[in-house]
Amino acid sequence: MAASLCHFPPAVSSSSSLFVGSKSRSLLLAVSPFKHFPSKSSISASLPWTRSYAVSNDAAAFSVASPSDLRESPSLGEITRPDFPILRQVVNGFNLVYFDNAATSQKPSSVIKALSEYYELYNSNVHRGVHYLSAKATDAYEEARNKVANFVNAADRREIIFTRNATEAINLVAYSWGALNLRPGDEIVLTIAEHHSSIVPWQIVAKKTGAVLKYVELTKEVPDLDQFKGLLSKNTKLVVAHHVSNVLANLTPITFSGSVLPIDEIVDWSHKVGAKVLVDACQSVPHMVVDVQKLNVDFLVASSHKMCGPTGAGFLYGKINLLSSMPPFLGGGEMITDVFQDYSTYAEPPSRFEAGTPAIAEAIGLGAAIDYLSSIGMEKIHNYEKKLSEYLYYQLSSVPNIHIYGPAPSDTVHRAALCAFNVDNIHPTDIATFLDEQHGVAVRSGHHCAQPLHRALGVNASARASLYFYNTKEEVDTFIQALKDTIEFFTTAA
Amino acid sequence: MEATADARWFRAASRSCAPRRQRRRLPADFVRCVHAARPFPAGVDRARHRLGRLANEFRSLPEPLDRVKRLLDYASELPAFPEAGRVPANAVSGCTARVWLAVAADDGEQGRTRMRFAADSDSEIAKGFCSCIVTVLDGALPEEVLEMTTEDFGALEVMGSPARAVNSRVNTWNNVLISMQKRTRELMAAREEKEEQQEGGRFLCGTWRRSSSDRGASLPRIPDKS
Numbered sequence: 100m101a102a103s104l105c106h107f108p109p110a111v112s113s114s115s116s117l118f119v120g121s122k123s124r125s126l127l128l129a130v131s132p133f134k135h136f137p138s139k140s141s142i143s144a145s146l147p148w149t150r151s152y153a154v155s156n157d158a159a160a161f162s163v164a165s166p167s168d169l170r171e172s173p174s175l176g177e178i179t180r181p182d183f184p185i186l187r188q189v190v191n192g193f194n195l196v197y198f199d200n201a202a203t204s205q206k207p208s209s210v211i212k213a214l215s216e217y218y219e220l221y222n223s224n225v226h227r228g229v230h231y232l233s234a235k236a237t238d239a240y241e242e243a244r245n246k247v248a249n250f251v252n253a254a255d256r257r258e259i260i261f262t263r264n265a266t267e268a269i270n271l272v273a274y275s276w277g278a279l280n281l282r283p284g285d286e287i288v289l290t291i292a293e294h295h296s297s298i299v300p301w302q303i304v305a306k307k308t309g310a311v312l313k314y315v316e317l318t319k320e321v322p323d324l325d326q327f328k329g330l331l332s333k334n335t336k337l338v339v340a341h342h343v344s345n346v347l348a349n350l351t352p353i354t355f356s357g358s359v360l361p362i363d364e365i366v367d368w369s370h371k372v373g374a375k376v377l378v379d380a381c382q383s384v385p386h387m388v389v390d391v392q393k394l395n396v397d398f399l400v401a402s403s404h405k406m407c408g409p410t411g412a413g414f415l416y417g418k419i420n421l422l423s424s425m426p427p428f429l430g431g432g433e434m435i436t437d438v439f440q441d442y443s444t445y446a447e448p449p450s451r452f453e454a455g456t457p458a459i460a461e462a463i464g465l466g467a468a469i470d471y472l473s474s475i476g477m478e479k480i481h482n483y484e485k486k487l488s489e490y491l492y493y494q495l496s497s498v499p500n501i502h503i504y505g506p507a508p509s510d511t512v513h514r515a516a517l518c519a520f521n522v523d524n525i526h527p528t529d530i531a532t533f534l535d536e537q538h539g540v541a542v543r544s545g546h547h548c549a550q551p552l553h554r555a556l557g558v559n560a561s562a563r564a565s566l567y568f569y570n571t572k573e574e575v576d577t578f579i580q581a582l583k584d585t586i587e588f589f590t591t592a593a
Numbered sequence: 594m595e596a597t598a599d600a601r602w603f604r605a606a607s608r609s610c611a612p613r614r615q616r617r618r619l620p621a622d623f624v625r626c627v628h629a630a631r632p633f634p635a636g637v638d639r640a641r642h643r644l645g646r647l648a649n650e651f652r653s654l655p656e657p658l659d660r661v662k663r664l665l666d667y668a669s670e671l672p673a674f675p676e677a678g679r680v681p682a683n684a685v686s687g688c689t690a691r692v693w694l695a696v697a698a699d700d701g702e703q704g705r706t707r708m709r710f711a712a713d714s715d716s717e718i719a720k721g722f723c724s725c726i727v728t729v730l731d732g733a734l735p736e737e738v739l740e741m742t743t744e745d746f747g748a749l750e751v752m753g754s755p756a757r758a759v760n761s762r763v764n765t766w767n768n769v770l771i772s773m774q775k776r777t778r779e780l781m782a783a784r785e786e787k788e789e790q791q792e793g794g795r796f797l798c799g800t801w802r803r804s805s806s807d808r809g810a811s812l813p814r815i816p817d818k819s
Contacts, residue, residue, distance in 0.1 A: 526715055537657070588658075592662060592717075
């Protein structure tokens with residue numbers, strides 16, 4: 100296991116003062132030279148701060164109260180890692196370092212337990228039966244909807260539509276609202292940095308309706324705000340914007356001053372020309388407080404699997420007056436009121452847009468994920484990730500011949516905890532493959548479902564390290580060391 | 594180079610190549626002629642034999658890092674791919690790296706059609722994969738190409754093992770092999786159609802000649818070329 104010892108991080112530097120508890124002893128929680136992580140009970144027994152809080156699989160009992168004395172507290176990553184069984188494994192002989200959270204997040208035991216309990220104890224179809232199991236399943240499913248509504252501060256629980264994922268949610272808006280409201284010559288404004296799921300449905304619907312897509316280009320690797328304002332006109336019917344870019348990591352903030360693309364202002368400008376606004380919040384809802392009423396967006400989408408929930412679930416938020424005016428997306432059971440031979444009448448939202456048997460377990464799992472995240476606190480998660488993001492960025496910046504895409508963090512520009520990057524003369528796929536095979540570090544390589552963005556950046560692909568609140572500074576150190584080793588290998592082999 | 598590469602390009606390049614066993618670094622514009630190293634007994638699947646030798650070569654390297662280095666050696670030995678060949682028709686879809694593949698059918702020796710392949714990538718590891726696949730399948734019979742599977746290359750046990758996540762869209766081995774097979778089928782189908790048309794032309798000529806003197810007779814023989 101000599102190779103695993105290379106995962107011991109270097110000596111604590113002055114930059115680590117941002118991170119509480121970053122001394123070597125806390126590293127036992129995050130990076131172990133041994134094949135098996137210590138069990139939760141041994142962690143609880145051995146560490147002096149464990150008397151200050153309870154670590155439990157039960158999200159309701161989870162508490163992260165910091166000790167009030169002057170002893171150091173572990174970082175949020177160190178505290179939460181034990182809740183994620185998948186993180187305690189060895190990959191290719193190395194402790195797993197999972198830095199692909201923008202693709203999908205890992206699930207805490209409480210979410211896995213919620214899924215198992217549903218199938219073990221009360222699996223039944225919802226909204227239909229009058230028996231005990233059906234009633235219990237229906238209550239749990241609708242309670243999950245309430246949790247989502249509260250999580251994003253929706254005014255009405257009926258404004259939350261469960262979908263398979265954010266992609267389906269965007270397609271719902273495109274094929275329902277878009278098909279009804281778009282006319283030839285109408286314009287849809289999107290940024291060049293949008294995810295394919297925010298582009299392709301609009302291409303399809305624009306072709307059917309005669310609408311036109313207009314793109315906001317980049318300036319200094321962020322969407323050009325001035326160009327955006329110039330694109331808005333009386334012909335603009337819809338603006339599609341990401342809240343956080345999965346490549347550029349730029350936040351479209353609510354109230355930050357001096358930052359790029361303020362989303363509250365985008366909404367304001369868009370509404371003034373009569374346009375609706377759809378926000379892709381896939382990379383923001385999991386990481387920070389998102390308040391749909393404060394944002395005043397018309398539609399907002401997110402995916403469960405990026406926020407500690409299971410795959411197969413996502414949601415669309417839509418203002419109730421909009422949803423009530425929209426025709427169905429998919430037809431079938433559940434979304435009807437009456438069905439006759441030659442016509443049918445439709446249910447009110449949200450049922451109108453939830454045809455067929457829904458992903459019941461997955462929705463309940465999403466509810467459990469929201470419970471877990473809420474028990475930590477989204478402000479706490481966001482603050483921790485801000486520091487982790489800065490540490491990642493500056494450590495990565497120290498790697499020679501590297502280019503990190505998106506704005507540099509500063510007092511006014513906050514990055515998400517992800518970095519898409521390229522190293523001169525080394526293909527990102529080579530980097531990602533070597534990091535995985537030789538170091539057990541999982542990053543993503545490719546276009547990250549943002550081909551127009553990569554063309555605008557002048558590259559075919561990039562590598563991306565994306566973090567979540569259960570990652571640690573020590574893992575960043577491991578990643579940086581592994582990256583340097585990878586670069587040296589390919590540079591020497593050339 | 595045309596999207597359906599001219600076999601003469603492959604033939605000209607292969608005349609100058611050195612036998613594999615000499616292991617000296619070949620100039621970039623030469624095609625490896627593994628199949629010319631020694632005569633094969635009749636009935637032996639050359640592609641499978643070459644795959645076996647390649648697998649043994651990689652397996653003889655116990656450390657994963659050494660296998661990666663060997664893979665990069667293979668990448669460096671891949672002949673230069675003409676810039677003109679980097680066209681969309683030659684692009685292998687699905688890979689996270691850009692991969693180009695040129696395919697031709699060569700009627701060289703003994704009148705048997707053999708498939709010729711050339712490939713390139715902007716990723717060194719993907720280039721190494723391409724080099725290995727080309728080493729095995731360049732010069733193989735069409736049926737040898739078509740019966741190979743991605744899992745067969747798992748025997749190499751090298752980084753990015755092809756046996757893992759075969760159906761993943763980023764599995765370069767799978768994408769390149771599927772592309773080779775698809776274009777082999779297309780080339781063979783086009784050839785068969787062309788031969789049928791030529792056969793039909795000769796048939797029609799024969800019919801015209803025969804029918805004028807022997808109306809209502811049985812199917813005419815194809816007239817002698819003389």
